[in-house]
Amino acid sequence: MTRRIEDYIGIVDRDEIEYIKELAENVKGARVLHINSTKKGGGVAEILRSVVPLANSLGLKVRWEVISGDREFFEVTKSFHNALQGNKGLKLGGDMIRKYLETNEINAGKIDTDADVIVIHDPQPAALISYKNKGSSKWVWRCHIDLSDPNEQFWSFLRGFVTMYDAAIFSHGVYVPRDLRGIKIYISHPSIDPLTDKNKPLSQTEIERIISKYGIDPEKPLVGQVARFDPWKDHQSVVRVYKALKQKVENLQLVLLGSFADDDPEGERIYKEVLKETEGLSDVYVINEHNDLLVNAIQRSMVFAFQLSIREGFGLTVSEALWKYTPVIGRRAGGIPLQVIDGVTGYLVNNMEEAYERALMLIKKPWLARMLGANGHQHVKRNFLITRDLRDYLRIHIDLVAR
Numbered sequence: 001m002t003r004r005i006e007d008y009i010g011i012v013d014r015d016e017i018e019y020i021k022e023l024a025e026n027v028k029g030a031r032v033l034h035i036n037s038t039k040k041g042g043g044v045a046e047i048l049r050s051v052v053p054l055a056n057s058l059g060l061k062v063r064w065e066v067i068s069g070d071r072e073f074f075e076v077t078k079s080f081h082n083a084l085q086g087n088k089g090l091k092l093g094g095d096m097i098r099k100y101l102e103t104n105e106i107n108a109g110k111i112d113t114d115a116d117v118i119v120i121h122d123p124q125p126a127a128l129i130s131y132k133n134k135g136s137s138k139w140v141w142r143c144h145i146d147l148s149d150p151n152e153q154f155w156s157f158l159r160g161f162v163t164m165y166d167a168a169i170f171s172h173g174v175y176v177p178r179d180l181r182g183i184k185i186y187i188s189h190p191s192i193d194p195l196t197d198k199n200k201p202l203s204q205t206e207i208e209r210i211i212s213k214y215g216i217d218p219e220k221p222l223v224g225q226v227a228r229f230d231p232w233k234d235h236q237s238v239v240r241v242y243k244a245l246k247q248k249v250e251n252l253q254l255v256l257l258g259s260f261a262d263d264d265p266e267g268e269r270i271y272k273e274v275l276k277e278t279e280g281l282s283d284v285y286v287i288n289e290h291n292d293l294l295v296n297a298i299q300r301s302m303v304f305a306f307q308l309s310i311r312e313g314f315g316l317t318v319s320e321a322l323w324k325y326t327p328v329i330g331r332r333a334g335g336i337p338l339q340v341i342d343g344v345t346g347y348l349v350n351n352m353e354e355a356y357e358r359a360l361m362l363i364k365k366p367w368l369a370r371m372l373g374a375n376g377h378q379h380v381k382r383n384f385l386i387t388r389d390l391r392d393y394l395r396i397h398i399d400l401v402a403r
Contacts, residue, residue: 322376
């Protein structure tokens with residue numbers, strides 16, 4: 001992808017663009033390496049696809065590497081993910097530890113970590129810090145998941161690596177573990193790129209052409225949830241609310257659009273469970289597909305979007321919908337309340353009865369949905385665009401390595 005900071009003139013203020021350029025001058029030529037576990041699927045890869053070329057266009061020398069691993073490794077790291085986000089029933093066994101450490105060791109031998117700043121994303125490659133070369137390089141652990149109430153066995157193991165880093169970045173202040181001490185802590189919210197296929201403007205003709213291919217009727221009201229097929233996303237609750245709404249709004253349609261991340265072996269099982277849950281229901285579309293234009297068209301077509309996640313690292317699909325003037329009904333989980341301002345950009349709900357009531361109100365009062373959606377667009381413009389994310393990264397790089 002070729003991307004320049006000037007491409008965002010007209011989307012954000014010119015003063016913001018100039019400020020980002022000034023920040024970049026302080027770390028021009030700095031060598032930065034990002035390492036994560038997948039090139040596609042999930043918000044991390046999407047952010048890196050934009051941040052890396054943008055930073056390079058500003059004079060930094062940025063690389064992006066992806067670790068490799070077999071299915072067993074990613075099953076282990078999915079357990080890490082679920083445990084760190086609060087599943088207290090999982091146990092960390094010796095075989096899991098061995099697989100995790102062996103795979104990190106193999107990748108340490110493959111990846112050239114010669115850089116001024118090395119940013120390691122999430123638990124999968126966190127143990128690479130064990131192979132840090134002596135020198136002035138700064139290692140940063142970027143955590144994209146909710147660590148506010150982790151499984152202590154898993155966190156205790158991972159903490160041993162995290163404390164070896166020079167700094168850690170979290171998506172929300174409440175995610176910072178209380179027992180994490182001795183390293184710099186930064187807070188930076190994830191972001192969306194308004195110029196990608198997923199978020200760029202689409203004409204009404206394009207929108208209708210895209211969604212019609214999947215059987216969705218553009219003349220009937222549509223609601224839904226865009227989210228990976230993951231146990232924390234709670235598609236089942238969305239289906240239950242839809243069933244209740246369907247009793248009142250006969251022509252209502254539901255879409256559940258998701259996909260599998262490369263590093264998530266659990267996705268296929270959840271997808272099959274959702275298919276079973278929706279079997280026999282009319283006007284329901286369960287779509288498993290990596291298709292950014294489809295996400296874009298669906299988010300622009302919905303009366304409102306659900307985001308009923310039980311736990312959430314941040315939930316960028318909320319900002320994606322709000323950017324498209326679509327209000328969101330979401331649970332008070334993770335980063336959702338930072339994006340959904342209750343009664344302003346959508347509604348926060350504590351249970352499915354509240355979700356049903358708010359949903360029915362927005363269907364019956366389209367003017368209210370439009371007002372909340374317009375507020376949401378402005379909220380994302382101020383707080384959750386890639387330009388702000390880039391600004392945060394530049395400030396962190398300045399703090400760590402500027403001379």
